[in-house]
Amino acid sequence: MQHSLHAVLETSLYVRDVDLALRFYEDVLGLRKMDVFPDGRGAALQVGKGPSVLLLFRAEITRRGGTFPPHGTAGDGHAAFRIEADEIPYWRQRLKDHGVAIEKELVFDSNPPSIYFRDPDGNSLEFAVSSIWPFAK
Amino acid sequence: MQHSLHAVLETSLYVRDVDLALRFYEDVLGLRKMDVFPDGRGAALQVGKGPSVLLLFRAEITRRGGTFPPHGTAGDGHAAFRIEADEIPYWRQRLKDHGVAIEKELVFDSNPPSIYFRDPDGNSLEFAVSSIWPFAK
Numbered sequence: 411m412q413h414s415l416h417a418v419l420e421t422s423l424y425v426r427d428v429d430l431a432l433r434f435y436e437d438v439l440g441l442r443k444m445d446v447f448p449d450g451r452g453a454a455l456q457v458g459k460g461p462s463v464l465l466l467f468r469a470e471i472t473r474r475g476g477t478f479p480p481h482g483t484a485g486d487g488h489a490a491f492r493i494e495a496d497e498i499p500y501w502r503q504r505l506k507d508h509g510v511a512i513e514k515e516l517v518f519d520s521n522p523p524s525i526y527f528r529d530p531d532g533n534s535l536e537f538a539v540s541s542i543w544p545f546a547k
Numbered sequence: 548m549q550h551s552l553h554a555v556l557e558t559s560l561y562v563r564d565v566d567l568a569l570r571f572y573e574d575v576l577g578l579r580k581m582d583v584f585p586d587g588r589g590a591a592l593q594v595g596k597g598p599s600v601l602l603l604f605r606a607e608i609t610r611r612g613g614t615f616p617p618h619g620t621a622g623d624g625h626a627a628f629r630i631e632a633d634e635i636p637y638w639r640q641r642l643k644d645h646g647v648a649i650e651k652e653l654v655f656d657s658n659p660p661s662i663y664f665r666d667p668d669g670n671s672l673e674f675a676v677s678s679i680w681p682f683a684k
Contacts, residue, residue, distance in 0.1 A: 414596075416594075419675055420673065421626060440550075457552055460554050461680065488602070490556040491552040491554070543593070
């Protein structure tokens with residue numbers, strides 16, 4: 411029998427200051443903090459209702475390994491968060507209210523625009539509707 | 548009215564050779580290729596049935612920016628894919644059949660083990676069940 415992976419469960423971004431990053435992801439993006447890891451290693455946030463986790467890690471710690479296999483990157487990562495078309499005005503306003511600049515808006519085919527902005531570490535974030543991708547059922 | 552982000556839509560990993568990485572993610576992990584970007588920039592894969600996208604990027608290209616805001620990392624990233632508990636034997640065997648070493652198995656609380664392995668670029672990948680995280684409804 412053939413099985414398929416069901417979804418990405420954990421997405422990682424690397425940050426310098428976990429508290430600063432958490433403030434951004436909780437206050438601006440409204441994500442729910444699930445866990446803060448010992449020794450400043452990072453934190454985990456729930457995204458939406460489904461099983462979707464954003465991990466924030468300090469690469470200087472995670473590169474050492476230990477309990478977990480070592481990992482860690484330098485530079486600006488990229489992740490996109492799923493929104494619905496009618497939520498675009500809300501998220502534009504919410505970024506503005508928090509002083510977060512919209513770096514770019516891009517339109518793919520006839521979809522509503524994707525909105526690009528940065529977290530405090532410079533990671534490139536995006537709000538996008540799922541119809542920008544040709545998902546098969 | 549307050550809105551919430553619905554899920555992570557796009558997760559990014561950075562690779563040196565897009566074709567080599569695609570072979571791994573298609574053949575070993577069974578993901579469905581949705582798009583290959585021009586100029587060796589990267590590729591997009593569908594994960595599962597839901598709207599979940601894994602992006603593979605070559606940082607040397609994406610760092611230049613252009614149409615898209617610049618991003619790109621060096622070092623080993625981390626992502627986890629959601630599986631069900633009864634699929635663990637299948638995925639262990641599938642990694643073995645493709646000569647992919649299991650780097651570690653970790654048990655969180657009373658959950659079935661999470662399985663850690665590497666892609667050809669050294670990114671740290673994980674198969675995990677969603678119950679390892681305390682999701683709120």
